[in-house]
Amino acid sequence: MNRQATVNLKESIVAVKLTLNGRVQGIGLRPAVARRALEQGLTGQISNSIQGVELIIEGPVDVVRRFEEGLDEHLPAGAWIQNRQREDVEISALIGFEITESDLGGPLATHVPPDIAVCQECLSEISVPENRRYGYPMTSCTNCGPRYSIIKSMPYERAQTGMSEFVMCARCQTEYRSPADRRFHAQTNACAECGPRIWCHDATGREIANQRDAIKAAAAALQQGQIVALRGLGGYQLLVDATSEIAVEKLRQRKRRYGKPLAVMVSSLGEADKLVFLNDCERRELASSAAPIVLLQSRGNSGLAGRINAGLNTLGLMLPTTPLHWLLLQHCSFPVVVTSANREGEPLIYQRGNIETQLQSVADLWLEHDRPIERPIDDSVVRWMAGRRVTIRLARGLAPLPLNLESEIPLTALGGHQKAAFALNNGRQSILGPHIGDLNSLASCERYQEQLASVQQLYGVSQCGLAFDTHPDYFTSQWAARQSVPVDTVQHHHAHVVAGMLEQGWLDRQVLGVAFDGTGWGDDQTIWGGEFLLSTSTSYTRVAHLRSFCLPGGDSAIREPWRVAVSLVAQAAGREVAARLRLGTEQVEPLLKIIASKKFSPQTTSAGRLFDGVAALVLGVNRCDFEGQAAMLLEAVCDFSEAGCYEISLQVGKPVQLDWRPLILQILKDREAGVSPAVMAMRFHRGLARAVARLCNQFAPTPVVLGGGVFQNRCLVEFLVEEMEQNGQPLGLPGKIPPNDGGLAAGQLAVAVFRKKLKGTFRCV
Numbered sequence: 001m002n003r004q005a006t007v008n009l010k011e012s013i014v015a016v017k018l019t020l021n022g023r024v025q026g027i028g029l030r031p032a033v034a035r036r037a038l039e040q041g042l043t044g045q046i047s048n049s050i051q052g053v054e055l056i057i058e059g060p061v062d063v064v065r066r067f068e069e070g071l072d073e074h075l076p077a078g079a080w081i082q083n084r085q086r087e088d089v090e091i092s093a094l095i096g097f098e099i100t101e102s103d104l105g106g107p108l109a110t111h112v113p114p115d116i117a118v119c120q121e122c123l124s125e126i127s128v129p130e131n132r133r134y135g136y137p138m139t140s141c142t143n144c145g146p147r148y149s150i151i152k153s154m155p156y157e158r159a160q161t162g163m164s165e166f167v168m169c170a171r172c173q174t175e176y177r178s179p180a181d182r183r184f185h186a187q188t189n190a191c192a193e194c195g196p197r198i199w200c201h202d203a204t205g206r207e208i209a210n211q212r213d214a215i216k217a218a219a220a221a222l223q224q225g226q227i228v229a230l231r232g233l234g235g236y237q238l239l240v241d242a243t244s245e246i247a248v249e250k251l252r253q254r255k256r257r258y259g260k261p262l263a264v265m266v267s268s269l270g271e272a273d274k275l276v277f278l279n280d281c282e283r284r285e286l287a288s289s290a291a292p293i294v295l296l297q298s299r300g301n302s303g304l305a306g307r308i309n310a311g312l313n314t315l316g317l318m319l320p321t322t323p324l325h326w327l328l329l330q331h332c333s334f335p336v337v338v339t340s341a342n343r344e345g346e347p348l349i350y351q352r353g354n355i356e357t358q359l360q361s362v363a364d365l366w367l368e369h370d371r372p373i374e375r376p377i378d379d380s381v382v383r384w385m386a387g388r389r390v391t392i393r394l395a396r397g398l399a400p401l402p403l404n405l406e407s408e409i410p411l412t413a414l415g416g417h418q419k420a421a422f423a424l425n426n427g428r429q430s431i432l433g434p435h436i437g438d439l440n441s442l443a444s445c446e447r448y449q450e451q452l453a454s455v456q457q458l459y460g461v462s463q464c465g466l467a468f469d470t471h472p473d474y475f476t477s478q479w480a481a482r483q484s485v486p487v488d489t490v491q492h493h494h495a496h497v498v499a500g501m502l503e504q505g506w507l508d509r510q511v512l513g514v515a516f517d518g519t520g521w522g523d524d525q526t527i528w529g530g531e532f533l534l535s536t537s538t539s540y541t542r543v544a545h546l547r548s549f550c551l552p553g554g555d556s557a558i559r560e561p562w563r564v565a566v567s568l569v570a571q572a573a574g575r576e577v578a579a580r581l582r583l584g585t586e587q588v589e590p591l592l593k594i595i596a597s598k599k600f601s602p603q604t605t606s607a608g609r610l611f612d613g614v615a616a617l618v619l620g621v622n623r624c625d626f627e628g629q630a631a632m633l634l635e636a637v638c639d640f641s642e643a644g645c646y647e648i649s650l651q652v653g654k655p656v657q658l659d660w661r662p663l664i665l666q667i668l669k670d671r672e673a674g675v676s677p678a679v680m681a682m683r684f685h686r687g688l689a690r691a692v693a694r695l696c697n698q699f700a701p702t703p704v705v706l707g708g709g710v711f712q713n714r715c716l717v718e719f720l721v722e723e724m725e726q727n728g729q730p731l732g733l734p735g736k737i738p739p740n741d742g743g744l745a746a747g748q749l750a751v752a753v754f755r756k757k758l759k760g761t762f763r764c765v
Helices: 003-012 029-039 061-069 120-126 170-177 212-223 245-255 269-273 280-286 323-330 352-359 442-459 475-481 492-504 561-573 575-579 588-594 607-619 629-636 661-673 677-697 714-724 741-759
Strands: 013-023 043-049 052-060 080-088 097-100 198-202 207-210 228-231 236-241 293-298 314-318 336-340 365-369 381-385 388-393 401-403 411-413 423-425 430-432 465-469 487-490 511-521 527-535 540-546 649-651 656-659 704-707
Touching (some): 013 061, 029 052, 120 323, 198 212, 207 212, 212 228, 212 323, 212 365, 228 323, 236 245, 269 280, 280 293, 280 381, 323 365, 381 714, 388 741, 401 741, 411 741, 423 442, 465 475, 465 741, 487 492, 487 741, 492 511, 492 527, 492 741, 511 607, 511 677, 527 607, 561 607, 575 588, 607 629, 629 714, 649 677, 656 677, 661 677, 677 714, 704 714
Parallel strands (some): 043 097, 228 365, 293 381, 411 465, 465 487, 540 656
Antiparallel strands (some): 013 052, 013 080, 198 207, 228 236, 236 336, 293 314, 381 388, 423 430, 649 656
């Protein structure tokens, strides 16, 4: 070969480095890219790093070009490239194609992979007796298995997960190293010979059985009406036979969860069809890789225990999330209640050392495994409404949630007090963290601090500014005030609105935010919750709100909606009419005496409390076991054939008031006339939606954003969509970011970021 030919050959070979950022780790991207490169005869290497995935490709210029152009088409399901950087590099004459590891330090730029439900290929393997993984409940591959819950640090490599203590056997190693195998570089790869084991023990701690026999023993316990504590992917769960009234009631008593609905797990979509009505979108959601609990319309005469979802027409349903759940259900001829293993108000239990001491009197049998859980995480909950998925609880499979929010300065937003979750930016990316729970106990507050520190470490955040709620009594607010860092407060409902703006990509606009919830600290030191805020990403003006009313007895009115009903009727129709109310209680007269007291009857504009009061009048709901119960019961009885609606008038002023008094008078009239509760409930929902749309129309064509826990109500949201069609205003509906307080931190973070950009610094409080 002459000298000129050698030069031409060298010029036809190129080397390119690609840095891929986004959802690129923990989903089999490296093996997929490696296979593609080998198929095309290219050499190079690919590695995980804190930047994402770093890829070097060498080969003929035209082949490399085709590889780059077709890369997106050959990525595994679930992969998402947010940013791609390309640079030409020196040719290194690499031999073959290797998957290597990287140990770069600094703030994490790529997404932390969420946990993925067991895939159909793995289920097929564990169900075939001839397969070496037959019946092995910890089976996984590059397409499924634990991710977030086992990660110690990034990048995502086995050595940096809870699987590091399990050394792969020879056969697993062969799978791991073979580009043709589905488990090529599957970081969770294991089998019964080398991987985590399972066993079960009774209430005394005595081991009863292990491996497949342990699953049979747990199924037998469920069949006998016992409570089984199962160590799942992100923590312990309590299971009972969902068709047994006695078992479900025993679970409620021991867990002290007296009213909240319970989720049910079934083995397949076919079994789900027997319990609920499914549209195509809900069916896909149920079977998705996130495998969340999906709130669905329940069928009558399903055979489920009535106490699972008493008074509701919805059922929280889920498919098996792990092989262990699936194998257990194969031995049960009934659906199973699956709920978190903690007493009501306490944090999720996930460490084996805590289970006996904290739940010894709750469960009858424990089904254990020894795979470490590095990060506890609950089950996600979603609901399909107005043509889109709405996240009710952001957790397993969906969290951490990447946010489209850039900041060069690290920031952390602490969320609220109920449904607590935090959000952070590390200078490279922003995320909303998983649901932690209500901060009503010392244990919950301690868990919150542990989780915050752990996730900050994972993302490379150290000292940073804090954003938090203006409510002075929230644990998060008090904790922030004790930290020696710059802080910024964000009004509760403004955070809800800005979270919605972030969801829609409208942070650069002014919007009319409709923030409806139960409780939020207002600028006037009263309880807000029915707010219309003309908002930007940094500030707001309160342009309208629900007419205020008092909460006799303060917090007691939240637990006892009849108190709110008395307050509403007294203001709308007079104290004499209120005194004659028959609400299943004889305490109306004493209550009327404290209504005028600001100390004992604080003022509120809360839409959530309005729902409570109407539920007491329409349904006779006198006591609630959990936040939102009255509103859920009211939505459940709605008669969709009813076209009428109650009136809510608009009182001109600054701000405008939505006057609910005509609505209350009409409810009283219908009560006297014997109108059915289903009709009255529907008229209330339609009337509220119509009033909101009329108010929004006064600000047309300004876009409208919905935020706050009230907008978890499918009936209200879908009626509002219908009413708003005439306004010509863009309507931003809830979606990936929870509309309830679980999404509060996302709004706080966005407000803090944009204030920082506007002012160049935090304002100290």
